[in-house]
Amino acid sequence: MAMPISGFIIATLVALVGVYMGMSIYSNYNCECCDNKRISLDVKGLEEDFKSRLFGQHIASEVILKAVKGSLSTPNPKKPLTMSLHGYSGTGKNFASQLLAQNLYKNGLTSQYYHVFTATLHxxxxxxxxxxxxxxxxxxxxxxxxxxxxxxxxDEMDKMHPGLINAIKPFLDYTNEVDKVDYRKAIFIFLSNTGGDKINELTLSFLMSGKKRESIKLSELEEELSMTVFNNSNSGFWQTTLIQTNLIDHFIPFLPLEFEHVMSCVRAELKSRGVTNESIVATIASSMVYYPKEEKLLSVKGCKTVASKVNLYF
Structure with missing residues (x-):
C-alpha cells in the first residue's frame, strides 16, 4: 500500500532531521574548537623540538619558550605577545615559528588559528x-x-611597507579592547633578515677570539637590534610607532650556523627520507659555502639549501 502524502512528508522530515543531526554531531566532533583541549602549549614537546631540531639557536630557544609560557600562563595578559625574530635566511626563524604552532595547536600548521603573511606574496x-x-x-x-x-x-618584514605595521599597531597596544575585541591573548611574530649583519659580526668575533657561541647573551644584541630595525629604511619597522612605543616585547637574534649545525641539518633531512648514512653527512655539509674564506667558520646560507644538496646524492 502506498504511503499517504502526509506520512511521506513526515517520514522525509524525520530522515532529514536525522541526517542533519548526524552531520551536526560529526561536524562538532571534528571541528577545531577554540578551547584548552585544542589549544594548549606542550611545553616539554616544544623544549625537546628546540633542543633536537632547531640547531645552534640557544638564545632564540630559551627566549621564545619563556616568552610563550609566560604569556599563556597569564589569565589576563596586559598585551598580545609580540616577538621579532632576526637573522639571515636559513638560520631557523620560520622553522622556530612552525615548531611553536605545532606544539600549541592540536591541528598544528593546519590550524585555522595559525596565520602566515608573506610580504611579497600578500x-x-x-x-x-x-x-x-x-x-x-x-x-x-x-x-x-x-x-x-x-x-x-x-614573514619578510624587511620587504614590508611600514604603513602596514602602523595599521595594526592598535591591536598590539596595552589596551583591553579595540572596537569591542580583546587582542591580548593573541601572538604576533615578525620575521626579518634585518640585523643579520650585526648578528653575524658579533658571532664571528666571538668564534675568532676562541669563545663559544653559547656564551653570546641576548643582552649583547637585543638593544642594537631594535635600533637597527628602527633606523633601517628597508626593515619594515622603519620609523614605525611600534618600536617608538615599545610594543615589540622581544627582539630575538638567530645566529649564523657553523659546520656542526649544518651536519645536524643534513642528518635531519636524511632521516626525514628514511635514510641512515653517517658516512655521507660530512660530505654533503662540506659542499656548502662557508666564511671567512680561510677559516670557513660560518655557513653562508645556513641550512637553507641542505635539501637541494641531499638531492644530488639520493
Missing part, C-alpha cells in the same frame, strides 16, 4: 597599501573574534 603592490591596511585589519579582527589565541606570522 602585499606586493605599494599602490594598494590603503587596501592592504583595511584588509589586514579586518582579517586580524575577524580571526581574533573567532579565537583570542590566534597566531599571526609576518
Amino acid at each position: 602585499f606586493p603592490h605599494v599602490q594598494l597599501i590603503d587596501q592592504y591596511q583595511n584588509d589586514l585589519r579586518k582579517w586580524i579582527r575577524g580571526n581574533v573574534t573567532l579565537c583570542p589565541r590566534s597566531m599571526f606570522i609576518f
